[in-house]
Amino acid sequence: MGLSSRKNQQENLEDCLKEEDPFGLDEDLEIVIFRCLDCNTTDEVPEYIIGEFSVDLNKGEEVKLHCPKCNSTMIDARENPID
Numbered sequence: 001m002g003l004s005s006r007k008n009q010q011e012n013l014e015d016c017l018k019e020e021d022p023f024g025l026d027e028d029l030e031i032v033i034f035r036c037l038d039c040n041t042t043d044e045v046p047e048y049i050i051g052e053f054s055v056d057l058n059k060g061e062e063v064k065l066h067c068p069k070c071n072s073t074m075i076d077a078r079e080n081p082i083d
């Protein structure tokens, strides 16, 4: 009984230590697929980049990127699936 609660404390401590990861090396990089409205080129964009772009947006506005191929607009493919 007492032994198992001590074990839980040990696990909590290990969880705390895991979170101390200033470089985020253990985190999986979230990738967002963007798709060009004109040529359907797709681009993989790290989510933190999207986050930086979305700072300048108004609420409800979507992040839009420029297509590297045709310089048209690329949008988040998750929210705008092809029908």
Ligand SMILES: [Zn+2]
Residues within 6 Å of the ligand: 036, 037, 038, 039, 040, 041, 067, 068, 069, 070, 071, 072
């Ligand atoms: Zn394009």
